[in-house]
Amino acid sequence: MRQNPLIKVFLAIYLVIFFSYLLGPLVIMGITAFNSPSFPKAAPWECLTFEWFSVLANDHRIMTGIRNSFIVGIGTVILSVIIGLAGALVLTQIWPKLRATYYTIVIAPILIPGVVLGISTLVFWGRMNAFLGLSDESFLQNGIFLTIIGQTTFISSYCMLVFVARLQRFDQGLTEAALDLGATHVQAFRKVMLPFLYPAMGSAAVLAFLASFENYNTTTFTFGKYPTLTIELAQKVRYGINPSISALAVIIVTITILGALFYEMRKRREAMAIANGAPASAVSGGGFKLPKMLAGNPAAIILALVLIGGIGTVLFAQAYNPQACKVEVREEKRKATDKRIQELQEKAKQRSLQEKLKGPDIFNQPAQSPVPPAQAPSNPGSGTFGDVFNPGNLDEGDAKKTPDKGSSLNPGSGTFGGVFNPKNLNESSGKGTSQ
Amino acid sequence: MSTGVGVDLDDVWVKFGDFVAVREANVSIKGGEFFSFLGPSGCGKTTILRTVSGFQEPSQGEVRIGGTNMVGIGPNLRPTALIFQNLALFPLMPIWENITFSMEVRGASKGERRKRADELLELIALQGQGDKMVNELSGGQKQRVAIARALCAEPDVLLLDEPLSALDLKLRQHMRTELRAIQKQVGITFIYITHDQGEALTMSDNVAVMSAGVIDQIADGRTIYDDPASPFVASFVGENNVFSGKIKTITKDYAVVDTPAGDLRAKIGTAARGKLQKGNDAMAFVRPEALAIAAGRKGKDENRLTASIKTEEFEGQSYNIFLNQADGAEIKMSLVNQGQAYEHAPGSQMTLSCNADQAVVLPAGALASE
Numbered sequence: 100m101r102q103n104p105l106i107k108v109f110l111a112i113y114l115v116i117f118f119s120y121l122l123g124p125l126v127i128m129g130i131t132a133f134n135s136p137s138f139p140k141a142a143p144w145e146c147l148t149f150e151w152f153s154v155l156a157n158d159h160r161i162m163t164g165i166r167n168s169f170i171v172g173i174g175t176v177i178l179s180v181i182i183g184l185a186g187a188l189v190l191t192q193i194w195p196k197l198r199a200t201y202y203t204i205v206i207a208p209i210l211i212p213g214v215v216l217g218i219s220t221l222v223f224w225g226r227m228n229a230f231l232g233l234s235d236e237s238f239l240q241n242g243i244f245l246t247i248i249g250q251t252t253f254i255s256s257y258c259m260l261v262f263v264a265r266l267q268r269f270d271q272g273l274t275e276a277a278l279d280l281g282a283t284h285v286q287a288f289r290k291v292m293l294p295f296l297y298p299a300m301g302s303a304a305v306l307a308f309l310a311s312f313e314n315y316n317t318t319t320f321t322f323g324k325y326p327t328l329t330i331e332l333a334q335k336v337r338y339g340i341n342p343s344i345s346a347l348a349v350i351i352v353t354i355t356i357l358g359a360l361f362y363e364m365r366k367r368r369e370a371m372a373i374a375n376g377a378p379a380s381a382v383s384g385g386g387f388k389l390p391k392m393l394a395g396n397p398a399a400i401i402l403a404l405v406l407i408g409g410i411g412t413v414l415f416a417q418a419y420n421p422q423a424c425k426v427e428v429r430e431e432k433r434k435a436t437d438k439r440i441q442e443l444q445e446k447a448k449q450r451s452l453q454e455k456l457k458g459p460d461i462f463n464q465p466a467q468s469p470v471p472p473a474q475a476p477s478n479p480g481s482g483t484f485g486d487v488f489n490p491g492n493l494d495e496g497d498a499k500k501t502p503d504k505g506s507s508l509n510p511g512s513g514t515f516g517g518v519f520n521p522k523n524l525n526e527s528s529g530k531g532t533s534q
Numbered sequence: 535m536s537t538g539v540g541v542d543l544d545d546v547w548v549k550f551g552d553f554v555a556v557r558e559a560n561v562s563i564k565g566g567e568f569f570s571f572l573g574p575s576g577c578g579k580t581t582i583l584r585t586v587s588g589f590q591e592p593s594q595g596e597v598r599i600g601g602t603n604m605v606g607i608g609p610n611l612r613p614t615a616l617i618f619q620n621l622a623l624f625p626l627m628p629i630w631e632n633i634t635f636s637m638e639v640r641g642a643s644k645g646e647r648r649k650r651a652d653e654l655l656e657l658i659a660l661q662g663q664g665d666k667m668v669n670e671l672s673g674g675q676k677q678r679v680a681i682a683r684a685l686c687a688e689p690d691v692l693l694l695d696e697p698l699s700a701l702d703l704k705l706r707q708h709m710r711t712e713l714r715a716i717q718k719q720v721g722i723t724f725i726y727i728t729h730d731q732g733e734a735l736t737m738s739d740n741v742a743v744m745s746a747g748v749i750d751q752i753a754d755g756r757t758i759y760d761d762p763a764s765p766f767v768a769s770f771v772g773e774n775n776v777f778s779g780k781i782k783t784i785t786k787d788y789a790v791v792d793t794p795a796g797d798l799r800a801k802i803g804t805a806a807r808g809k810l811q812k813g814n815d816a817m818a819f820v821r822p823e824a825l826a827i828a829a830g831r832k833g834k835d836e837n838r839l840t841a842s843i844k845t846e847e848f849e850g851q852s853y854n855i856f857l858n859q860a861d862g863a864e865i866k867m868s869l870v871n872q873g874q875a876y877e878h879a880p881g882s883q884m885t886l887s888c889n890a891d892q893a894v895v896l897p898a899g900a901l902a903s904e
Binding site for chain 2 (some may be wrong): 270272273275278279280281282283286289290291294295403
C-alpha cells in the first residue's frame with residue numbers, strides 16, 4: 100500500500116512540533132546568551148555580544164558553585180559506584196527467595212522524594228553529631244560531606260541498576276573457570292568479573308555525576324556553607340537574572356554535544372573497521388589519522404565542524420566589539436522614546452482638552468483603581484521573580500532605584516503605571532517598538 | 535609428561551533438597567585413563583564432574599584424587615582442570631592470556647607466560663595466533679584454546695563436560711581423534727562427559743553408563759555394546775530390538791523367552807547370571823545387524839522369528855526393514871547393501887533368523903526413552 104502524502108505532511112508537522120517542544124527552549128536560551136539586553140531575551144534582536152560569557156567568568160558565586168558541584172559530583176561518583184556495585188553483586192549472590200525483597204529495599208531510595216532524603220540526611224547526621232558529642236563545625240556537619248552522603252543515598256541505586264543490567268549478561272561459568280584454573284576468589288573477581296564491568300562502571304559514573312550535578316531538592320537541605328551550582332542558580336533567579344546564565348547553559352550544552360559526538364564517532368569508527376574485516380584488537384588501538392577518521396563517518400564530520408565553529412566563535416569573540424552596535428541601538432531607542440513621549444504628550448493635551456469640555460473628576464477616578472503590582476512602590480523583591488518584570492531593571496546601570504524614586508516623587512503616577520514618568524517611558528518603550 | 539593420577543568415587547550421593555541427582559556412585563578411574571560418563575541429559579553426569587572438580591560437595595561419600603580425600607578442598611586447590619560445555623573462555627583477554635591464566639594467578643612473569651603460550655599454541659596448531667581475541671576464532675579453534683588453557687594448569691586430571699556438543703558433525707569427528715591424540719601425548723587422566731555414545735565408544739578406555747543418577751554399568755566400549763548390564767544400557771547404547779516375554783526354559787548360560795515373535799533362545803547377560811528363573815519377565819535384545827532373513831534349514835543355535843513388514847528404507851550402505859511383532863513392538867533389521875533388491879509387500883509376513891549368541895537376555899526393566 101502506498102503511503103498517503105497527507106499522512107507524510109502530518110508526520111512532518113508532528114515531528115517539527117515534537118522537536119520544537121524538546122529543543123525549542125534550549126535554542127531560545129542559546130540565542131539569549133548572545134543578545135545584548137540585560138534580561139535574557141531572544142525576540143527583539145539587538146546586538147551580537149559575548150559579554151555575558153565574561154560576566155559569567157567574573158561571577159564569583161557561580162564559579163564557586165561550579166567548583167562545589169564538581170567536588171560533590173566526584174565524591175558522589177566514587178561513593179555511589181562502589182555502593183552500587185556492591186549492591187548489585189549481593190543481588191546476584193543472594194538466596195533467590197530473598198531477591199525480590201532485597202531488590203525492593205535497595206530500589207526504594209529512587210522512589211522516595213528527594214526532599215525527604217535531604218531532610219532525613221540532615222536530621223540523621225545532626226543527631227549523629229550530637230550523639231558523638233562533636234561541635235557544630237565538625238566534619239559531620241560539613242555541607243560537602245552532607246551533600247555527598249545525601250545524594251549518594253539515591254544515586255547509588257541508579258548505579259546499582261546499571262550494574263545489575265550488565266551482570267545479568269555475565270556468564271557465571273567464567274568465574275568458575277577462573278577458580279578451576281587456580282585463581283582465588285579475589286583474583287577471579289579482579290581479573291575476570293571486574294574487567295567485564297568496566298563499561299558499566301563508566302556508564303554508572305557518568306550517570307551518577309549528571310544526577311549529582313543537576314540535583315537540587317536534596318542538596319537544598321544539605322549544602323550548608325557550600326552551595327552547588329543549582330543552588331546558586333536558584334538563588335540568582337530569586338534576585339533577578341541576566342543572560343550570563345544562558346551563557347552557562349550554552350557552555351554546558353556545547354560540552355554535552357561534543358561528548359555525544361565524540362562517543363558516536365568512536366563507535367562508528369569501530370563498527371566500520373569491524374565491517375571492513377579488521378580485527379577488533381587493531382581497531383581499539385592506534386592514534387587518530389584525520390582523513391581516514393572522517394571517511395564516511397557523519398558523527399566525526401559533525402564533530403569536526405562543531406569544533407571548528409566553536410574555535411571560530413572564540414576567535415571572533417576576541418576581536419569583536421559590539422560597542423558601535425550598542426550605541427546605535429541606544430540611539431534608536433532614544434529616538435523611539437522621544438517619539439512616544441511626543442505622542443503621549445499629544446494625547447495628554449487632548450485629554451485635558453476633553454476634560455475641560457466634559458467637566459471635572461474623570462481624570463481622578465482611575466486613581467482609586469487597584470495598583471498594578473509591578474509598579475507598587477513597596478514592591479522590589481516581593482514576587483518570585485523579584486523585580487525582573489520591573490522595566491527599570493532593563494537598564495543595566497543604576498536604574499534599579501528609578502522606579503522607587505519615580506513613584507515616590509509622583510504619587511499619582513501609579514494610576515497610569517508611571518507612563519507619565521519620562522524615565523520609565525524611556526525604558527519600557529524598548530519593548531513596544533519592535534525592530 | 536606426568537602419568538596422571540587415579541580418581542575414586544566411594545559411595546557418592548548428591549542431593550538437592552529432596553531430589554537425588556547422584557545415587558551411590560562407586561567408580562574407580564585409573565591414572566592415565568580416558569574415562570567417559572555416558573547418559574542422557576539430566577542423568578547426573580555433570581553433577582559427578584562437578585563433585586570431582588570441587589564445585590559441588592557430595593552429600594555423602596568420598597571423592598579421592600590420587601588417593602587423597604578431597605573433602606573441603608576448593609576447586610582452585612584441586613589438581614583438576616575443567617573444560618566447560620560452553621568453553622567459558624575469557625572474552626576480554628587475548629588468546630595467549632586465556633591460555634596462561636593459570637600461570638598468571640600463580641604470579642608467573644609475562645615472559646614466562648608468553649613462552650609457555652607459544653608452546654601450547656603449537657600443540658593445538660594455532661601458532662602465531664596468540665594475540666587474537668576469542669571472538670575472532672572459529673568454533674573448533676576456541677575448542678582447542680580451551681583445551682590448551684586447561685593443559686596449561688598442568689592438571690593431574692582433565693575433566694571435559696560435553697566439550698564437543700556445540701560443534702558441527704564434521705568438526706566433532708575431527709576433534710574426537712584430536713582429543714584422543716592429545717590425551718595419548720600428555721598422558722594424564724581424562725574424564726569425559728557426553729550424551730553421545732559414538733564419542734564415548736570411540737575415545738574411551740572405559741565407559742560408565744548412567745541413568746537417573748544411577749551408574750548402570752562400567753566397562754570398556756565393546757562390553758557395553760555386546761554385553762549390556764541393564765535394559766537401559768542395551769537400549770541407550772546403539773540400536774537394539776526388544777523382545778519381551780516370560781522365560782520358558784533356562785540353563786546356566788542360555789534362556790528361552792516366549793516372545794510375540796516366537797520362542798527366542800538367547801545368551802544370559804553377564805550381569806544377570808543367576809538372577810533369572812523360569813517364569814520371570816525378561817527382555818531379549820537383538821541388534822538390527824544381527825538379524826537376517828531366514829533361508830535354508832534352521833541351524834543348531836539359530837532362532838526363527840516371524841513378524842509383519844511395515845516399511846523399508848534404503849540408507850546407502852545398508853538397507854533397513856521395519857517390522858511389527860504380534861503385540862505391535864517394532865523390529866528393525868539392517869542388511870548390508872550388497873546390490874540385491876528387496877521388495878516386500880507391506881503387511882506380508884517374514885521369517886527372520888538370529889543366532890542365540892548374538893541375543894542377550896536380561897530381567898525386564900526400564901528402557902531408554904527416545
